[in-house]
Amino acid sequence: MSSEVSCANCPLRRHAAFRPNEAAEIAFIERFKSRQRSVSAGASILREGERSDRLYTILSGWAFRHRSLGDGRRQILNFLLPGDFVGLQQELDHDAMHGIEALSDVTLCVFPRQRLWHLYQEFPSLAYDLTWLCAHEELIVDENLLSVGRRSAIERIGMLLIHLYKRAASVGIGGGDAIPLPIGQQHIADALGLSLVHTNKTLRRLHTLGLVELRGGTLRIGDLARLQRLADYHALPLHARPLI
Amino acid sequence: MSSEVSCANCPLRRHAAFRPNEAAEIAFIERFKSRQRSVSAGASILREGERSDRLYTILSGWAFRHRSLGDGRRQILNFLLPGDFVGLQQELDHDAMHGIEALSDVTLCVFPRQRLWHLYQEFPSLAYDLTWLCAHEELIVDENLLSVGRRSAIERIGMLLIHLYKRAASVGIGGGDAIPLPIGQQHIADALGLSLVHTNKTLRRLHTLGLVELRGGTLRIGDLARLQRLADYHALPLHARPLI
DNA sequence: CGTACTATTGAATCGGGTCAACGTCTGTGG
DNA sequence: CCACAGACGTTGACCCGATTCAATAGTACG
Structure with missing residues (x-):
């Protein structure tokens, strides 16, 4: 399906969010990278609980990191987009404390952990x-x-x-005002510690x-400024707020 | 009050949790460290929202990292103990997204951010x-x-x-079964997203x-195994659980 | 002793959870 | 083309864990 891409013309580097790398760096990354993987x-x-000696970069697609309790309650920790790096969180020689799941079809760059020290x-x-990158993920x-x-x-x-x-x-x-967003209401609920039903009702509201429309894998923001005001509307206790 | 300590005989290095450093490393740290600070x-x-070009290591005492909303709602992100490192989370040339506050008297080692690259x-x-360290804090x-x-x-x-x-x-x-823990119930509430009142009632329970006693700045664990079972008691929906 | 926190407790209320149906859309196979 | 299954979204009724309000103890300290 997706062909291997050389790091030299990695599609991620086209975007301003990424630091331009020197030729030597790129060459090293190319050697560091062991292969590409599609999920x-x-x-x-x-x-979750599996041991892995691999590090990943999301090359394309959406995924998320999560942890869960024995009875099925699940918490999504954060969502992963192209450019995100995963695998540092778990300690070497230790089971992963979190699971990672693909939301859309995902392409990953795989790096062996052993060569990290190198x-x-x-x-x-x-x-x-x-x-x-690690510090930034913590911020999220x-x-x-x-x-x-x-x-x-x-x-x-x-x-x-x-x-x-x-x-x-x-x-x-x-x-524009829309992005493809391949997540269901259950994902939102699990990311925010809400029940599915209440998530649905709130989304409906x-x-x-x-303000927003989330349908068919597309998120459309109706009025960003107003949504932002609503989401940040914290000057009054709940019951005292006018009904937007 | 507390006199400057040389990194060579840093009290933290006495504990197994820390990697033994080589002489050259220690010498570098000593040069890197700009001073010590007591809070x-x-x-x-x-x-919160302040710019800072310093990195800190907790040398002694307890502290916590937090973020809050405009109306006073506050969330404690994690607690800081001796050996913890702070400051990476905020981006250079950017306001800190979180605040840090001392719970007990705290001694910090201060490092200038500029020399980090070095x-x-x-x-x-x-x-x-x-x-x-950064990855580990994220885990927490x-x-x-x-x-x-x-x-x-x-x-x-x-x-x-x-x-x-x-x-x-x-x-x-x-x-033994007790540690000094200089935190109040409000701190627990803020760390766990609970109200003060409910925290009190639950603690009382x-x-x-x-199972526990938290009084006068001391936490005593009555029965660790039983407490652990209770805290991890997730095999049944809430209402179906026998009253421990 | 008074001032100021911090802990405790009870009562009333509510945001959000749980349960249970019912739509809606897709894909599959007859 | 319809029948059916399975996944996902929608809604209403009811309930409960947790919040809020309010007032009372401790406790620490100047």
Whole structure:
């Protein structure tokens, strides 16, 4: 299906979000990369509790990281877009604490973990980028934790959709007021610590207000400014707020 | 109050949790470190939204990282113990997205961010450690997000106390079944996305069950195994669970 | 002792969860 | 072309875990 792409003309490098790499760096990455892997929508990239000595970069498609409890309750930790790096979170010689699942068909670049140390020795600039990527992902998890812990259902959903919309735009996915977003309501519920039913009702409410439309794998933002105000509407206790 | 300590005999290195460093590394750290800073209990180490070009290591004491909303709702992201590293999360030339506050009197080692790049060039081993530290902190935030999103109040509190108890033990704080834990119920509430009142009632319940006692800045675990079972008690829907 | 936190407790209320049906859309195969 | 299955979205009724409000204890300290 998808042919191997050389790192030199990696499609990700076309976007402003990425640092331009030097030729030597690119050559190293090319050697570091062991292969490419395709995963189809809905399939598991890494099973929770499984040991893995691989690191991944998302080359194309959507995925998410999650953890779950024994009885099935599941929490999505963050969503993964092209350019995201995964695998550092788990300790070497240790089971992964999280699972990773593909939302759409996904293409991954695979790197063997063993050679990571080599990267640190030879290319401090890449090591630096890696740390930055890791720190940045934590920032995203932080934001999600703030939402789940302290925001109301409508605020949470608003924030999440805005977040995904902006992230997608930053890597050149979608255009105008809409992006392709291959997630179902259950995913939103699991990401935000809500029940499926309540997620549906809240989403419906946002739709009625003309703020968002999520259908057929497409997210359309009706009024970004108003949605942003709603999602960040935290100046009053819940019961005292006018009905937007 | 606390006198400057040379990195060579850093008290943290006494504990098994830390990698033994080579002489050259230690010498570098010593040069990297710009100074030491003392912060008293309750004071702010880094204000939310403030710009800072410093990195910190907790040398002694307890602190926490948090984010909050405009109306005062606050979410504690994670607690910081001796050996924890902070500052990577915020992007260079950017306001900090989180605040850091001292729970007890805290001593910090201060490093100027500018020289970080130098560390990556000269000591890949330290760079590697740094990435590991960052990844590890994300793991902790992940765990907390799972709790807040998907666990019941009693499970959350149980998990948090167990977590703090174990972490404290791993850096040699406290002994036996008790550790000093300089946090109030409001902190627990803010860390777990609960209200103060409900936190109190749940804590009271745990106390009545003889599982924990949190008073006067000391946490005592009555029955770790039973507490662990309670906190991880996720095989049945809430209403079907026997009353422990 | 008074001031100021922090912990405790009860009552009323509510946001969100659970249960249970019912649509809607797709793909599959007869 | 219809019948059926399975996945996903929608809705209403009811319930409960958790929040909010309000007031009362401790406790620490100047």
